[in-house]
Amino acid sequence: MRASELSYEAAVALVAEFAERLAQASHPTESLPFSAARGRILAQPLIADRDQPPFARATRDGFACRAAEAGNWLPILGLTPAGQPPAALLPPRAAWEIMNGAALPPGADAVLSYDQAETSGDPAKRKIRLLENYKIRPGKNLVAAGEQAHTGQQLLSAGTKLGALQIALASACGAAALHVFARPRVAILTTGDELVPPETEPAAGQIRNSNAPMLAAMVDAAGGDPWILPPAADHPEALDAALASVLAAAPTADLLLVSGGLSSGKFDLVQPALARAGARLHFSGVRMQPGRPTVFGELPSQSRSLPFVAAAGNPVSAAVAFAAFVAPLLAALAGRSECTPHFALARLAQATEKHTKPGLTRFLPARCSFTAEAALPWVDLIPSNGSGDLVALAQSNCFVLAPPSAQRIKKGATVRIVRST
């Protein structure tokens, strides 16, 4: 059960390695229509079912012809609008009127756009030729069949997150349904005698449970399927029963998040309860602020072990633990090929306060505005009253990472930020 406190960097590396193993395990899959597939992860590579484009296609309205002949007067033998089969072989010294997106007649190797052509002859027997001083080369104003992709070519790899552009490509390949990974099921267990449901009027000494809806929304945003458990009271029996219910659940959970009950107090019962359930810890404590008591490990389950992250109960600690450790684990469980947390750089708009606890990596709630006028976006620190300050946290959209060694980071310094929402 024992495991030691790690530095933030070591904890991130350990989780990343664990996530890589998770990602390689097999994950359940499902088929979804396009309309439900956005944000999901491809479980199979997307393969071109035909050439892209499937036929040589005009990219301008005009006249298909042979480029070498375009200086001569060419009779217009017919017209192909978009959506029609290509015409027969174009005879030498002839042109064929063609619309943007339509299939070229075989034999044609270029399209003379309307504004590059002069016309002559009576309306029934029109001829065209290239305007003087213009040049045209084979391939002009068309895309050859297969120029973008060939039948059988892999277009997207398994593990790709499906945005609108990927859904468009899949629909062009005739994938009426998309084979994606099922969303990992994430059990959320909040603990603490002081918690009452959000819709309740708290009595003296009580507070509303904001961690359960927060963690559920974070799980949802990260591609997981949140399962909020009834909050557990600060009693060993209540915690044992809650953990047992997660381990016995069908369908089984893929990840367990616990919040609360994790410092050194008399009622900090979560670590002992995890120990009784047979937990193997990968780390117990991270040298960061907030989030120092964060625990990461695995619980033995029927078929496979259940990874868990337990964080202190205050909202900023829980949000930091999610961004640092839960998000990469969830990405791996969801089958994503990229599992590391996404950092960005920004310029600090105010100096940080002095480090009261050197040796700890700090996460400072902040707000970054992406105006792109300056070389780097500015990030504003949000004055905060510590790790319980949900009011300040809700004004933030990121955390500034202050390294353990830094005494005070100056205004204008380049800092790393990690998204908090």
Add this chain to the structure above:
Amino acid sequence: MRASELSYEAAVALVAEFAERLAQASHPTESLPFSAARGRILAQPLIADRDQPPFARATRDGFACRAAEAGNWLPILGLTPAGQPPAALLPPRAAWEIMNGAALPPGADAVLSYDQAETSGDPAKRKIRLLENYKIRPGKNLVAAGEQAHTGQQLLSAGTKLGALQIALASACGAAALHVFARPRVAILTTGDELVPPETEPAAGQIRNSNAPMLAAMVDAAGGDPWILPPAADHPEALDAALASVLAAAPTADLLLVSGGLSSGKFDLVQPALARAGARLHFSGVRMQPGRPTVFGELPSQSRSLPFVAAAGNPVSAAVAFAAFVAPLLAALAGRSECTPHFALARLAQATEKHTKPGLTRFLPARCSFTAEAALPWVDLIPSNGSGDLVALAQSNCFVLAPPSAQRIKKGATVRIVRST
């Protein structure tokens, strides 16, 4: 009906101004539970229903006392765990054991944490005092009632997008349901005789309709409610009927997107159809590539006018028009306080090709990796075969904006990027 071609910057400014007016109009609202509110826009300010925190709260486990007395041996008179009402007034020269998150007894002004205290006396009559060489000031290890927010204070403004942190704050305020703006309904009309549904095997000269699922996913991602209309054939009657069905729909659409039928060809019938429906155009053409034929205007409708954006039918043009013009309009219709498109800066990993059409702002499909090791993230141009190249587009996650004047942008140059997904 006539309107002129604008520069990209002028078109963006015009849309931003229009969006601001849209945002000020009244929008329908609805109430949602927390679990369904993520990504939605607050329609009412969130007001603190009580002080935050609602009571003076310990932030460490330890002993509540008066800081000025902590150097003396103080008898421990009792214990308050989290969730219990605060104890009665603490007598002078006494301490009260207290758990992290619990309510302080009145009279106490500091918490001596376990590791700052020494204990003496038999277990039944324990006393504590501050360890030698330690100091403690009033306010230590506690948060005063109302220190983060006061009853009646506005915590989030209307127009705020609800992420997990904002949902957490709302739940702490007892907002069991969230009053948000209804998602704007966006009609999507794809046009073209060459289009067949994605699940169909295309005949010669036909292609699958990838724009409808792409635009629907983009609308969904931008907070709208997509309504895919049956694709319209390249016939005036078909287009008239399709536009009439949108204008007569109940519930009414808030925005109309049209793709296809917009260059200079014989079958480019969309502008005439819009004119027959009484369209007022704000611009007709933007000096950008791709997306030059993009049209923005309003159709007269029963109650109010229906704004529309019509883009060329190739996927890259449609995606660019969405990022540049539709996304800000949708944000305004959704009630968001921020309506401008989000740009970022990145460093170009490869030189661009020469500008074949100076005078046009170019959108180059690209992929940006946010590693945050360098001063700015690198952005890779994705080799593309023009505005029909959906295969290249689906590898991208952003567009590099190349200004109209630039001949060739050098490797390593700082460029603006706009998200494409």
